[in-house]
Amino acid sequence: MKKNILLALGFFIFLACSPRKDGYLNRKYQGFTTFYNVLFNGEEALNTELKQRDKSHRDNFHAPYIKLLTYDEQISSSQMESLGMSDDESVIPPAGFYNDDINVNSLSSGSRVSTLEIAEMKAQKAIEKHSMLFKGEEKNKTIFDAYLVLAKARLFQNKPLEALDALNTVQKIYKKDKRLSLAKVYEAYTYGKMKDYYRADETFRELKENKKLKKSEKKLLSIFYSEMLLNAGKKEEAVTELESAYQLNKNKKLRSRIAFLRGQILANLGKNEEARESFVTAYKNARNFEFEVKSQVEIAKTFNGKDDDYEGAKEYLEKISKKGTYASRKNEFYYALGLMAKKAGKKEEAQEFFQKSIKEKISDPQVRGLAYYEIGKKFFEDNDYLSAGVYYDSAYAAMNYTPAKEELKSLTENIKDISKNYYLIKKNDSILKLTKMSNDERIAFFNKHIEGIKAKEAKEELERKKAEKESKNRVETVDFALLGNTDNNNSFLDFNASKGFYFANQTTISKGEREFKQIWGNRALTDNWRTSTKMNSIEDLKNEALGITAAPDPRRYEPDFYIEKIPTKTEEILALKKDRDTASLGLGRMYENFFSNTSLATKTLYDLVDSKTDEETELQALYQIFSMNYEKTPSAAERAKQLILEKYPYTSYAEFVKNPKKADFTTSDSEVEKIYTQAFALYAEEKYDDSRKMIEETLLKYPKDVLVPKFTLLNAFNTGKTAGKEIMILQLEQLMLNYAKTPEGVKAKEMLQYMKSDLKVEQFDSNGNLINNNALNKPKMEIQNPEAQRGNSLENSSSQKNPKTPPVKLKTNWESNDPGLQPLNPKK
Template identity: 75%
Template sequence: MKKNIPFLLALTVILACSPRKNGFVNRKYQGFTTQYNVLFNGKEALKSELTNREKSYKDNFYAPYIKLLTYEEQASASTMDNLGFTPNTEGVPPSDFFRDDAPDNSSGNTGNTAGALQVAEIKALKAIEKHSMLFNGKEKNKQIFDAYILLAKARLFQGKNLEALDAINTLKKNFPKDKRLNLAKIYEAYAYGKMGDFYQSDESFRDLKKEKLKKSDKKLLSVFYSEMLLESGKKEDAISELEDAYKFNKNKKLRSRIAFLRGQILASLGENEKARESFVTAYKNARNFEFEVKSQIEIAKTFNGKDDEYEGAKKYLENISKKGTYASRKNEFYYALGLMANKAGKKDEAQDYFKKSVKEKISDSQIRGLAYYEIGKKHFEENDYLSAGVYYDSAYAAMNYPPAKENLKSLTENIKQVSKNYYLIKKNDSILKLAKMSNDERIAYFTKHIETIKAKEAKDEMAKKKAEKNKNNKFETTDFALLNGTNNTSSFMDFSGGSKTFYFANQSTVSKGNSDFKQIWGNRALTDNWRTSTKQNSIEDLKNEALGINSAPNPRRFEPDFYIEKIPTKTEELAVLKKDRDTATLGIGRMYENFFSNTPLATKTLYDLVDSNTDEETELQALYQIFSMNYEKNPSATERAKQLILQKYPYTSYAEFVKNPKKAEFTSSDTEVLNQYAEAYKLFEEGKYEDSKKLIDEALQKYPKDVLIPKFTLLQAFNTGKTAGKEIMILQLEQLMLNYPKTSEGVKAKQMLEYLKSDLKVEQFDANGNPINPQVQAPTATQPQNNIPAKPMQKDNRIKSLQEMQQEDDPQPLRPVEPKKDK
């Protein structure tokens, strides 16, 4: 050995002096030092990051699609070019494939993530800089290929997709004929997909599929390609590619995930039968208890009640929910059974299962929320919005998947608004009803009410005494144990009935605590600053607030006079109550339509309001709402409302609206319509206003969707101004502006209204033609037609001629113009 030492030292010095020469020995030396020095450290840094991610990874089964690969697949790989690469999407625009807005811990320890990825990137760059042997544009150190792959991965994990592509392009340039080049091209296509360039990504993947690939490359390509196809919205192609991925990959855990994702896509396309088969495959290959349970739930979701045997499927799920560890997930299996019962048309049975689900011990908060939601959904479909709101409140509190929670939030808020109006109506109706009663009737009514209160309080008191007695018995048992020197090893004494159970497991204590808390604070949401929050957070709160129910009992609550004294007696007070009730009813009718699209219930509510002898303003608004939400979908329901508006309020913009409601779209004009408009305009110029009006009315009825309808309407307003007066013309212009705001006629109507209203002075005349002082008798909307001015307008109120208006605004606003051929 001593003889060889000088030779080895000399060889080392020679190699150190010329490490970059293109020689066999130099290539081997640089490759060795690259692999086992700098590059090794970079790979270890990336591997540690993947290991951290794998440990904290948790599937989000409530997103539209699960992530196909887990970080465990990468961390267990012996080399960095195996399956399982899943880039960190932080900072990258979300795609359809990763539409899981729920908090996701899959990125591991965020404090070390950036550091580990940066170390891997730096090590890769250092390996390239120090050990590259680039001669004539070709890299002679084969290990530099791995350095570029590591560099690309480290950058992709950080969301640096463009920089990753730069590394891959350099690799392709320096290794033009390397046998591993297809691996780089796979990551290149994948990076294009993450940048949103789906066309280029698809082209690259298609070209690669034509190449003769290694088995490992086929595995990687099939997984990445199916993911990209799903991101780009090509669900059918993604399904086909996932089938190839399932065939190429023999790992059962990955196969289970592929089958599960395929089932989710098929279910989104409505192919429940195929989806169910795919979920069954996912269940059979599952290597995770959570994955098994969720696969069973997805199988239930895709149950076909028409073809499948419901009883057999139900028996299977009921049996499996009782076996071993599955028993701890009964609430989830009951939820799945409820979904199956719904599909089979057994609505009542489904509700029983959902109620069982919420009573079981919770294992998944989102499932608990979904079960509450299904219960509330049934009440919602039956138009019982108040009961639905109670369950939706519970669902909202239980859910932990943000998108589902956010979707439910607006619905619960809408129901709370409806509930607030509902209980206000109920309270005011009760007061108005009591106000009409005689004193004896009131005494009888409240005596019965007091008896109900006494019975309830007696029942509550009995339950309280029973709880106190049980509590005292537990104290005595504990004292006896202490006196005998037993059970003295615990520093915290248990009063719950068991020698080794937790104190707060005592249900009676918990119930009493809840009762005391509600008595002091009321129902509060589990949110920050709950103590100072004044926000009502439940339907029960709204009910108690509207009905004036106080949790603290009043000493006079058993005296009828205590309630009778609160009943208002003044006419003004009763009028205010009725006005508030009618306004709330009008509001709740609008809410049924705007919030829930329940037009029949909204129509019935508003017609009931009209029949309750409400004031004119509220009645007119109710009739208008009935007409506007029904005239297109259900014209027969609007007939009564239309006639009432025309009879009671003929000189309002609402009357103009029901005569000619705005149309959703127009069609082009033909020669006949153009000729009719020209004729109507000619009659107007000749002063034959009634003839012009008659011709326009015919056109409005015959061509309701013609493009010239706004012009006809504007010309009709001018005719009205000449015959009926300025005030009626203003109403028609207002309606024109409301119906066709974006047309040139609608804009002109708005400009004319600004001018006409600036000097408007309404004059009223009595039956004898004498002017009425507006300060003595204000005009109302229901005055008969003979109160409309029969005398000519005063000079300051006269209608300007059409020619004058044309000169001020547009030289020829009403001339018939043939529409463009492309319209």
């Protein structure tokens, strides 16, 4: 018997080691050893990593869309830190992952080896040691699995090109394998990762037409395809594919995610009714508390204020927010109720819900920030900019979704600029109004103001006494259970010898501070810090902006105390008016530039014009009104146009309103580029008249070419060399007004600031006589008399008796380093 066994064993060994390497037994032997010797550990490493990713995944419900697959994205160090994980808490591969012949230090540039790198190396080792490739065909069936593990490991390391290489190889060496369709599914998925959406879509469509696909492959395909379509911007098609994915996949957790994502897309498309149905489905299939809460919030967001039952929906949300664990998320439900009330047109009720939301314990920092934002938005709409700015700042501090946070950052900065101007105008208006009152009117005004102060202080004193009485009657008690319970790890007063006193441990103190800030934000050490501090700070900021001191003055009940502070000198009153008008001009510009609120900007600037401001400010205000309205609302621009033509007929602004040029340029013609090069060469050779003539002919022939601003700037330089500085200034002003947003327009503005700084403007009366007025020698924006313009022209110098500004003969510092006046660079 022993002899027969030895003979049989020897026979099998001979067959396995025979020259016929692709023999049946050898194939089975190699397949067996491939899996159990190497590939098994590779698959275990891959599965361990994906399970860990799924376990540590945290959905960002404030991003436009959630991810369907919770293991798809690599967790970064910052994400691990936010989840409370340190680098030491990364996945520890099970025993057997490492072999002596694998140099793990070469797998990763960092000190920690990822399990995906281990899986990749194991798959490569399996292919190298156990491949049976004969005549371009792989005989070892298990190598297919090795290539698939290799592709997945590379995919989830965000190496799609290397993954695609593995998938292409497996399709090349397994031409008739039944599992090729699975490789094609991952191939399409990889194209999507590479953002080659055309190839991905083409491959997915081919697979969907394949009737031999297994059910498991159809499930995977539907998930991959729907996400690819969404990433490609094909939202309608993505919704259809998600419906198919929902039918194919019976796992309730995945179904919940599919329904939630579908609802997000439909809501983005404005299909609120369908979106709500999808969120309801997500809620019914939800397998975790977070998904249940967020589904309810999203259902509330789809509320239609016109047709939906607001009272019924409100009653439902208020009811479930008090049930069990839902009570810990009251702040989110109150936020959702506020959104519903807002859509229903109940603005005051909406504000009450948002206020309740910020008073509840925080469960989601982004929701807390959004609640602050909604309160601030209401103040902003009511033109209470300082209050809006305070709430926007709180929203910015609370939010943790970076895109929304960054968008809010610029808004808060703009609000601060607007607030500064708004309250300066308000304060100066109040003072100027007092300067126009009689003494009796002032006394009556301040007596009323004093009565208000007394009533406010009496109320504050009453509240102080009430709080003091309550404090005396309160019995101070100590929870001795905290002192005695040394076994409780959460004990506040922990005198355990191994851990020490709570406040003696810096780690526990830091942890406590972080938790407090996460829940309450930054709070001052004052009474009623939960609710009253925010409103007190707003009131303090308003008073500070209006110049009202917080410290009480002993003379605050005397009208003379206030009357003495009213300015009486003419120059002080004029300075107040000037500051007020400058702030109004800036405020009008801000409304347009920051918020595109043209109607409010126009109203603010027309109010400034009607307040009888100085000529320079009035002209700037009228120009701003015309430039922002002449295309959108010509009727609003007409009055500004007529006032400019009537009051400032000889200015560059008058020329602009007569014929405003739109900067709707086409692409540059190659012929125009050649002409500009020639014109610039003539300027460099000091042939200024020839250069000017060439430019004027080109502008008539090509009025819409993109080089028009460059031609105009070059022509201004020609003018400066021949006709003088003042005429050059006029041309630069036209360039600045007509092409303000081009590099040449910006350069013209910078040059004008320099050139006007030393320009003395001379004015003449109707008879041509020089008006000697020292005040006129200050830099001005325009020349009031056309004769003065012609008097400064080199061509008319022989027929004019007026002094002229000599042409610019030397190269000045405003020209020497000018990037706006250069020959064209063929590479740009």
